[in-house]
Amino acid sequence: MSTYPAPNPIPQHEPLHRNPGVVATAIMSAGVVACVATVSYLSRSEGAAAAAPAPVVVKATAASTKASSASMPGMAMPAATAAPAAAASKPYDAKLPAVGAGTVHRYTLTIHEQTITIAPGVRYDGWLFGTTAPGPVIHVRQGDWVDVTLKNGGAMPHSVDFHAARVAPDVAFKTVPGGGSVHIRFRATTAGAFMYHCGTAPALAHIANGMYGAIVVDPKGGLPKVDRSYVLVASEWYLNGDGKAAPASLDMAKAHAMNPDYVTWNGVAGQYKTHPLSAKVGDTVRFYVVAAGPSLDTDFHIVGTVLDDVWLDATTTDVLHGVQTELVPAGGGMVFDTRFDSKGLYPFVSHSFASVDKGQVGLVNVGNVAGTMSH
Numbered sequence: 001m002s003t004y005p006a007p008n009p010i011p012q013h014e015p016l017h018r019n020p021g022v023v024a025t026a027i028m029s030a031g032v033v034a035c036v037a038t039v040s041y042l043s044r045s046e047g048a049a050a051a052a053p054a055p056v057v058v059k060a061t062a063a064s065t066k067a068s069s070a071s072m073p074g075m076a077m078p079a080a081t082a083a084p085a086a087a088a089s090k091p092y093d094a095k096l097p098a099v100g101a102g103t104v105h106r107y108t109l110t111i112h113e114q115t116i117t118i119a120p121g122v123r124y125d126g127w128l129f130g131t132t133a134p135g136p137v138i139h140v141r142q143g144d145w146v147d148v149t150l151k152n153g154g155a156m157p158h159s160v161d162f163h164a165a166r167v168a169p170d171v172a173f174k175t176v177p178g179g180g181s182v183h184i185r186f187r188a189t190t191a192g193a194f195m196y197h198c199g200t201a202p203a204l205a206h207i208a209n210g211m212y213g214a215i216v217v218d219p220k221g222g223l224p225k226v227d228r229s230y231v232l233v234a235s236e237w238y239l240n241g242d243g244k245a246a247p248a249s250l251d252m253a254k255a256h257a258m259n260p261d262y263v264t265w266n267g268v269a270g271q272y273k274t275h276p277l278s279a280k281v282g283d284t285v286r287f288y289v290v291a292a293g294p295s296l297d298t299d300f301h302i303v304g305t306v307l308d309d310v311w312l313d314a315t316t317t318d319v320l321h322g323v324q325t326e327l328v329p330a331g332g333g334m335v336f337d338t339r340f341d342s343k344g345l346y347p348f349v350s351h352s353f354a355s356v357d358k359g360q361v362g363l364v365n366v367g368n369v370a371g372t373m374s375h
C-alpha cells in the first residue's frame with residue numbers, strides 16, 4: 001500500500017527493555033506515575049470535528065456526576081454508580097473495534113472496583129477501567145483528538161496514563177479521589193499499539209489489580225488491509241488466596257517477586273482455548289499485542305505459522321519480516337501480521353513457557369475445525 005512506508009532491507013531487531021525491572025524504574029523515575037483515581041468504563045460518543053481543541057484540557061471535580069452513556073460496540077453500559085455483576089464465562093471480545101467517524105473521539109471511562117473472574121472458577125477483587133480487565137479498546141487515527149472523561153466510581157484514588165499522549169503527566173494523568181472525575185484531551189500524534197493504565201502509586205498494585213487497556217492509533221492512510229484484526233493484552237495476576245471459596249486480592253510480595261499465579265491474554269487465563277479466535281484458510285490476520293505487565297514481558301509466538309510482518313513498538317517504519325518470536329516489552333505494544341495456510345488450531349503464546357502454564361495461551365481456529373489443543 002503506497003501509504004505505508006517501505007520496509008528496511010535489513011531488519012532492525014533490537015530487543016527493548018528485556019529486564020522488566022528497568023522498565024518499571026524508568027517509568028517511576030520519569031515521574032509518569034502521577035495519578036487519578038478514576039474509572040472503569042469507556043463509552044464513546046461522537047467524533048464530529050469541532051473547532052480546533054486546546055492541546056490539553058484537564059478539569060477535575062471532587063464529586064461524581066451521572067455517567068453519560070453513549071454505547072460502545074460490544075459493551076454493556078452500566079450506570080456510573082452501579083457496580084455490575086462479576087464477569088461471566090463470556091470471553092473478552094478480542095476483535096479490534098472500528099474507528100468512529102470524525103477526528104475528535106469522546107469517551108467516558110468509569111472506574112469500578114468489583115469482583116471479576118480471571119480463570120475458570122477463580123474470582124478476584126479487581127480495580128477496573130469499566131467492568132473488565134483489560135478495559136475497553138480505544139481505536140483512533142493518527143492526528144485525531146482523544147477526549148476522555150475519567151470518572152472514579154471506586155473508593156480508592158485512581159488515574160489514567162495514556163502512552164499514546166504527549167502531555168504533562170503531572171497535569172493530565174493526575175490522581176482523582178473516589179467519586180471525582182477528570183477531563184483529559186490529547187492529540188494522538190504517533191501511530192502504534194499503546195498501553196493505557198492507572199498510574200497512581202503504587203502503580204504496580206493498580207496495574208496488577210486490572211487497571212490497563214489498549215489504545216490503537218492507525219497510521220495516516222492506515223496499515224495494509226488484512227482480513228481480520230485482533231487485540232491481545234498480556235497481563236499477570238498475583239493472588240493472596242486461590243480465589244475459589246472467596247475472591248482473592250493482590251499479594252504484593254508475589255508482585256514484587258514477579259511470580260504470578262496466572263498470566264493471561266485479555267485478563268482471563270485460557271479463555272481463547274475454550275473460545276478460540278477464528279479465521280479462514282488463507283486469511284491474513286493482524287494481532288495488536290500490548291504487554292500490560294505489570295512486570296512481565298511477552299515473547300509473542302504463534303505455533304504453526306511465521307509472523308510475516310512485525311512493526312516494532314509504535315513505529316511503522318521499521319518493519320521486520322519472517323519472524324518466529326518477538327519480544328513485546330512490559331509497557332509496550334507491537335503489531336503482527338500472519339497468514340494461516342491450512343485448516344487447524346493454532347496456539348498463540350508467550351514463548352516464555354512458564355507463562356503458558358499459567359494461562360497465557362489461546363487458539364486461532366482456522367477453517368472452523370472441531371476439537372481443542374493444548375501446548
Ligand code: CU
Pocket residue numbers: 036037038127157158159198199200206211
Ligand atoms: Cu488505580
Ligand code: CU
Pocket residue numbers: 027032161163197331
Ligand atoms: Cu506507563
